[in-house]
Amino acid sequence: MSSNTVASRLAFAASAASFALLLTACGGDGSDGARTGPAGAAKDKSTTAGPSDDDAPPPPDAAALKGMLVKAEDVPDFLAPPGGAKETEEIFSRDAQTFFSSDKPACQALSGSMLATPQGAPRAAAGTVGVRGTGELGDKKPEKAAGLEDGLEKAFGAMADLRMEVVSLSSYEGDGAQSVIDGYKEAVRKCGKGFTIDATEDGKKALETVQSGGSGEAGQQDGPMPVVSLKPVPVDKGDDAAAWVLKVGEDALTLPINVVAVRKGPVVVTVSSTSFDFSGSGKPPLDVAQAQLDKLTGVS
Template sequence: MRSTAVRRAALAASTAAFALLVTACGGGSGDDGKHEGGSSAAPEATPAAKALTAAELEKAALAQADVTSGKVTTKVPAGDPVAQDEVTTDDEACAPLAYAQAGTYAGTPAATARRSWLGEPKKPAEGASAEESVLATLDIESVALTLSSYEDGGAEKAMKDLGTAAEKCAGGFTYTADGSETEVLSVVTTEAPKGGDEGLAVTMAIDVEGDKAPMKVVVVRKGATVAYFPAMNLASAASGKDFTFPAQVVEAQVAKLG
């Protein structure tokens, strides 16, 4: 274990994306499942789905009863996450990924709803050092969920733009969210989630004090609604090791969208 791991975790927590996901969540317990592979392709053209209203999105958004573990927060604090216009990139082609990672949305939705999910910290091993005990308390997956409903094919365009960004920005990019700069070193497309009309999953390696730390984003389209699931784990930020994406959050939300 690196002697600077705890300090790196604190630095990671101070970046816009990490701070967003930590402050947007409450307490609770975590879960399982990992996505690896590629993005799912859109099906053949079908009649455009109707955009959901804000009230309909709130009704369709994740609730505590929909998950088997972890805590769902339905009242996300004001100012979390950052607004789309507070996110800028050094390469406009990468903007959709920057928006998703920062906890906002691509394109211009007609309505949105916010939720967050927080897992449960792992217990330190018997005889663990003070540093190992601190890292155990940080070993928590968290997800900042945004549901966005689009009119006139906007959902399909958002997915297309995200897929294009994942390809064009595989070598990395830099973005600024709410005044804090994050350097993305690489973008790797992993296995898309099932159950929606389209899906995309990526793992981004971001720079934390000269080392790499993983961040993950899963996006699913169901009809005219796009669900964004940026996820992180502070212990992984400290160690640089990969973490398991909490698939139950995606599965529960997609199932609720019908």
């Protein structure tokens, strides 16, 4: 494999997963669900919304969702960061669906699925990021690289053993949660031939804040990312669910990202899983989704 090919694969993998990598490095175990924007002050809007039915309890607020997020001990080989970081709160905010856009309006609901960003108009939201495959890496002894090309190849090989899995929880009034699942299903039906994902101005600002660690000294994010294909995946969990695999990239170089979204009552659990082996052999992160469903206490 030529050095240009190896470098291109590494660059593409880093581009496709940069958002998840940044979140993992910074912590990112949740949001107060009420940030007004990347540079805005926190303003808790969740307490103003009432339940959709007089006899029904209100959907969980941001603090409750954050407390129910999966942790490292809940999923085998799931290395979740201890604690959160204020810089990452925007990524899992109730406004996160505005951070990404699609060139096809019908595919807008899927534009943030790489990061499992909450969709619709949630009352509150929270999220976390896990790295899997580190146990496999721990059993390997580092090998000395013969040169730049060999070093890049070994680096890519190590990266190929890792998976980044992003988990978000979002709660909704009324039939908002079901509307999100229905929207996913419709978008999956219409977008099988692909579309393009881009970050909006608000999204770029939020991601730059994460990248810079709050210092404001980060470069611009990469340009639009092509989704070359998308296929539905059968799933039967919760009250209703949708799952799909999308391949991002260009030409023969694509990276599969598996996403599953499950509704339980007024809460939507969304999990995206990115594997960097380029084989397309990744599977829907159903074990993570089930572990997260099991932690939704008091939700029905």
